[in-house]
Each structure stands twice: as structure tokens, then as C-alpha cells.
Amino acid sequence: MSEYQLPQGWTLSAIQNITSADGLVSDGDWVESKDQDPNGSIRLIQLADIGDGDFRNKSNRFMSEDKASLLNCTFLEEGDVLVARMPDPLGRACLFPGVGQPAVTVVDVCLIRVGSRSALTNHLLKYWINSPSFRGLISENASGTTRKRITRKKLEKFEVPVPPLAEQKVIADKLDTLLAQVENTKARLERIPQILKRFRQSVLAAAVSGRLTEELKPWESKKLDECFECIDGDRGPNYPKKHEYLDSGYCLFLSTKNVRPFGFDFTDQVFISKEKDEILRKGRLTRGDLVITTRGTLGHVASFDESVPFGVVRINSGMLILRKKQPDYSNDYFKILIASPLFRKFINDQSTGSAQPQLPAKILKGFILPIPSPEEQTEIVRRVDQLFAHADRIEQQVNNALARVNSLTQSILAKAFRGELTEQWRKDNPELISGENSAEALLERIKAERAAAEKPKRRKNKA
Structure with missing residues (x-):
């Protein structure tokens, strides 16, 4: 992660070091088919639920409270960062929004709970994990031949940029705004092929009803x-x-x-x-x-x-x-x-x-x-070809635009990762990124709080 110069006030830290004393980095639970119960009250969150930045809520598996207790499962909390340790894509991350009932996740999902006083907000951590630089790091360290996977032990040791806390909120707000605009644009573009499909069907209907060539001979x-x-x-x-x-x-x-x-x-x-x-x-x-x-x-x-x-x-x-x-x-x-x-x-x-x-x-x-007459058949074909060619050109333009929009998301995340989205903000707010407000000072406080929260080891009584 050190291939570029970090902005002033930023630092690098392994994911395992950014969580506060009440946070955790953990694998999901090992829940086998025999442990599941379709009538259970505990929702089982699976890989299908983990989107590339969004929670998809697709799975439909459950387990009983007794089984979850027996397996000592870790229950999810709203705001937990869930990272898919298997494709596709490998390493995609989202925030758990809650599903209206107790929930646990499976072993192929890494759970990161940053805690109440973490060095990096869950919101920004999700964006960092989905950024091109971090996604590339995951790809380089993945294992497996038929289906790649990344281990939780590797994930928690990967370093991410840590901006000052005040700047983190600015970055997250900018990303929310920009990526929402990208998603809205993408959604509008994705509706156009369906519109074009209806247009082509309308052309075909007009062609065989005579409406394209109404001035010609009876059929x-x-x-x-x-x-x-x-x-x-x-x-x-x-x-x-x-x-x-x-x-x-x-x-x-x-x-x-x-x-x-x-x-x-x-x-x-x-x-x-x-x-x-x-x-x-x-x-x-x-x-x-x-x-x-x-x-x-x-x-x-x-x-x-x-x-x-x-x-x-x-x-x-x-x-x-x-x-x-x-x-x-x-x-x-x-x-x-x-x-x-x-x-x-x-x-x-x-x-x-x-x-x-x-x-x-x-x-x-x-x-x-x-x-229609053979002559009109030929004219109908000519007009349909002309209209379809026009629709094809529009569809190609839409596909090109979609490709640019899809790459735009990664481009925006890359800029945020390098601090380029908040360059002017740092110039306008130097007091919020230096001294006690710097990321290094923040990490030191987290380190001290975690050390203080650790329970002292019990001394064995001598015989």
C-alpha cells in the first residue's frame, strides 16, 4: 500500500489494529447442512447476501437458537463489515444492515466489527476494501486453483490508509454522494435495453400489420x-x-x-x-x-x-x-x-x-x-432493417456508456483511497489533521485503550 505518498495526517495500519477494544475480526461460523433448520429463528447470512458494496439479502437459510448456542456462534450486529472470502468478486464487502431477526454468518465470510472507538469507521473501511488497490492486494494473496479464496488471517494483516477522523466523515459523505449519482446513472442506462426491446417489438408489430407501409396495396x-x-x-x-x-x-x-x-x-x-x-x-x-x-x-x-x-x-x-x-x-x-x-x-x-x-x-x-405483395415485403424489410439498425446503434452507445460508468466507480474509489477527493478540505482545515487529530495519534489512543481493556493473566497458585 506504500506505492504512493500518503496525504498529510494519514497513516497506514493493518486492519487488525484499527478496531477498538470492543471490536473484532473473525471468520463466520462453521454451520453445516445438518445444523440448519428451516423453521429456526436465527437467519444464516451466506455468500449470496454479500454484494460488491451492498447487502443483497438473497439467502433463505435458518438455524435454531439451541443450535446457535451449541456452536457458540457470533451474532451479527448492524453495521458489521462482511467480506466475502470467495468469488465473485473475491473480497467484495458490504455493511450488514440488520434483517429484523438474530443472524449469524458462514465461515466463508469474514466479519469485521470496528467497535465504538475505532481508528477507521465501518463505512470507510467498506469502501477501502472495495477499492482497486485493496482488491488487487486480495487477488495477489488469494489461494486455491479451481476457486480462489482469501484467508481471514491474511485479510486482517492487510494495511489500509487511515485518515484523521474528521476527514473520514468528509470522504465517506463525498463517496456516498458520488457513488449514488453513478448508481442512478447506471440504473437509467440499464433500463434502455428493455425500452429498445419494446421498440423492436413495436416495429415488428407495425411491420406485419401494414402500419409501416400503409400507402401501398391491400394485403x-x-x-x-x-x-x-x-x-x-x-x-x-x-x-x-x-x-x-x-x-x-x-x-x-x-x-x-x-x-x-x-x-x-x-x-x-x-x-x-x-x-x-x-x-x-x-x-x-x-x-x-x-x-x-x-x-x-x-x-x-x-x-x-x-x-x-x-x-x-x-x-x-x-x-x-x-x-x-x-x-x-x-x-x-x-x-x-x-x-x-x-x-x-x-x-x-x-x-x-x-x-x-x-x-x-x-x-x-x-x-x-x-x-403483402412481394414488392411491399421488400419495402417492409428495408424499413425494419433501418429502424433496427438505429436501435442497434443506440444500444451500442448505451453499452459503451455502461462500461465507462462501471469503471467510474473504481476510479472514484481509487481517488478517495489516495486522498484526492479531500485535497482542498485538508488545505482549508489543517488543525483537524495534525497533532492530536492526526491518524497516528488516533491509532496510539486505540492501542492504549485496547491494552488497558485486556484482562491480566491469572497467576497460578504455587503448590
């Missing part, structure tokens, strides 16, 4: 199977078994996870041999086909066009091939139609099954499609 209504030949995969005795799948080969064998809204995802691929492909009767794609998922995640649609880098492709039994009956129909228009709220409502209303939803081909074939 027709046709059943899906009037527009497409519907072809399912081969489900007979020759259907490929898992042990016949290949990592590479002659024929790509599509599964539902390869089909996403508006396109394919070839992250995970399986293939079948040429011999296997040749004995299958149905399910081979030809260029220009649409593929729609009919099992699991329903209604994802992709176009098998020239951009797909595989020549021989078959579908599995969870999909359906839609092959156009009229060549000048636009695949892109039908992708818009199938992704629209109109089609999504049809899917939700007509799907069967709960554990694994399905959309039977017989039902799908009867869906009524709004069909």
Missing part, C-alpha cells in the same frame, strides 16, 4: 401451408443416435440450439456421415429454405441462404423446414413475421407441453399469415 390472408411446403425431419428407424454423431463430417446435423431469432448459431456443431445421410428420407435443406424450431424454445427461425458455410445440412426432429411455394416471396419478411408479437402470441396460445413445449406441425400449418 392477402393465407394459411402457412399455402405459402410453404412444411417438411419435418426423418423420425424413422434410421434417425441418428448420439453415438453416431461426429465432430466433423459430410452432413451438418442441426439441433434447435443452432437456431436463434433471425439466424443460425454454429457454436456447437455435430455431423453425420455420408452413409447415414443417404439413408435418411426427409429433413435435408436446400438453399432458400427457412428453418423454424417446434420443440423447446419455440418459433426461432433462420434462413438457409448462401451465407451458411455448409453444403449438406439436415434438421433434427425438433424443427420444421418451410420451403416457399412462391419464389418471389421474401425470406426476410417471413422471418420478421415469425418473430413478431402476432406470431409469438399464436405460439404461446397453441403450444403444448410444459416441461418441453412443442408446436405441432398440424397446428403451425393452419396459422393465418398476413401477406
Whole structure:
């Protein structure tokens, strides 16, 4: 922690030395599953409750008073600093706000109670532990391979900057104000993707209702199977078994996870041999086909066009091939139609099954499609692409702004850690950071008070 010059009146101290006589630094309690009781009155605070600066209150575990007494548990107090000794992120800290009932915490959480006359307030200690410098120190000293952890013994020996008490309040107040502004900005930015999602759905709804192109020709209504030949995969005795799948080969064998809204995802691929492909009767794609998922995640649609880098492709039994009956129909228009709220409502209303939803081909074939002329289909696609591109640009700008906001929190904490937030305050208040008001004098008083509070050792009686 000495890689930079400490401000006037500040000093460094190990965490174990900043607590007052009535404070403590301790591991949480070793509470096993057998010790827990869902009807118990003692709340068990776990890693899931410890946020990066905030208490999340997510867990739902309890134990009885008798068990807590038997295990000699340390009960939490409001304002205790809780530090997660395991990721993610490792070393995140928050203040315990109280949960309306007695509570203890688990062994993977370090409990720091600074006490009533500590050298560092709990509020500022929380901020220090979450700062980039301290987080880096934790990372450097973590142990473990599959899942990193930091020990309480290491944590309590780490040094933190200790400003004069008067300055600590100024720093904490500034951090509260600045970080609240950051969180408010972040919250507003995080709402924008949901707004954009609703905007895209509105665009799709307008596209398939004719509102995007109201000045053009009247539309027709046709059943899906009037527009497409519907072809399912081969489900007979020759259907490929898992042990016949290949990592590479002659024929790509599509599964539902390869089909996403508006396109394919070839992250995970399986293939079948040429011999296997040749004995299958149905399910081979030809260029220009649409593929729609009919099992699991329903209604994802992709176009098998020239951009797909595989020549021989078959579908599995969870999909359906839609092959156009009229060549000048636009695949892109039908992708818009199938992704629209109109089609999504049809899917939700007509799907069967709960554990694994399905959309039977017989039902799908009867869906009524709004069909504009081929020319209007092309115009609809152009306008949707234009509006979606605009939304995509906004979303990218929002993501960039969010990245800057997320880094801003760490930047503010780093400035506070170095004393940069209160540089002018120190110039204006020299008497509050020197002499008896300095951090060194404060630590000396804490040291003396702790020594005075220690009980003298009993002298053994001589026989």
C-alpha cells in the first residue's frame, strides 16, 4: 500500500489494529447442512447476501437458537463489515444492515466489527476494501486453483490508509454522494435495453400489420401451408443416435440450439456421415429454405441462404423446414413475421407441453399469415432493417456508456483511497489533521485503550 505518498495526517495500519477494544475480526461460523433448520429463528447470512458494496439479502437459510448456542456462534450486529472470502468478486464487502431477526454468518465470510472507538469507521473501511488497490492486494494473496479464496488471517494483516477522523466523515459523505449519482446513472442506462426491446417489438408489430407501409396495396390472408411446403425431419428407424454423431463430417446435423431469432448459431456443431445421410428420407435443406424450431424454445427461425458455410445440412426432429411455394416471396419478411408479437402470441396460445413445449406441425400449418405483395415485403424489410439498425446503434452507445460508468466507480474509489477527493478540505482545515487529530495519534489512543481493556493473566497458585 506504500506505492504512493500518503496525504498529510494519514497513516497506514493493518486492519487488525484499527478496531477498538470492543471490536473484532473473525471468520463466520462453521454451520453445516445438518445444523440448519428451516423453521429456526436465527437467519444464516451466506455468500449470496454479500454484494460488491451492498447487502443483497438473497439467502433463505435458518438455524435454531439451541443450535446457535451449541456452536457458540457470533451474532451479527448492524453495521458489521462482511467480506466475502470467495468469488465473485473475491473480497467484495458490504455493511450488514440488520434483517429484523438474530443472524449469524458462514465461515466463508469474514466479519469485521470496528467497535465504538475505532481508528477507521465501518463505512470507510467498506469502501477501502472495495477499492482497486485493496482488491488487487486480495487477488495477489488469494489461494486455491479451481476457486480462489482469501484467508481471514491474511485479510486482517492487510494495511489500509487511515485518515484523521474528521476527514473520514468528509470522504465517506463525498463517496456516498458520488457513488449514488453513478448508481442512478447506471440504473437509467440499464433500463434502455428493455425500452429498445419494446421498440423492436413495436416495429415488428407495425411491420406485419401494414402500419409501416400503409400507402401501398391491400394485403392477402393465407394459411402457412399455402405459402410453404412444411417438411419435418426423418423420425424413422434410421434417425441418428448420439453415438453416431461426429465432430466433423459430410452432413451438418442441426439441433434447435443452432437456431436463434433471425439466424443460425454454429457454436456447437455435430455431423453425420455420408452413409447415414443417404439413408435418411426427409429433413435435408436446400438453399432458400427457412428453418423454424417446434420443440423447446419455440418459433426461432433462420434462413438457409448462401451465407451458411455448409453444403449438406439436415434438421433434427425438433424443427420444421418451410420451403416457399412462391419464389418471389421474401425470406426476410417471413422471418420478421415469425418473430413478431402476432406470431409469438399464436405460439404461446397453441403450444403444448410444459416441461418441453412443442408446436405441432398440424397446428403451425393452419396459422393465418398476413401477406403483402412481394414488392411491399421488400419495402417492409428495408424499413425494419433501418429502424433496427438505429436501435442497434443506440444500444451500442448505451453499452459503451455502461462500461465507462462501471469503471467510474473504481476510479472514484481509487481517488478517495489516495486522498484526492479531500485535497482542498485538508488545505482549508489543517488543525483537524495534525497533532492530536492526526491518524497516528488516533491509532496510539486505540492501542492504549485496547491494552488497558485486556484482562491480566491469572497467576497460578504455587503448590
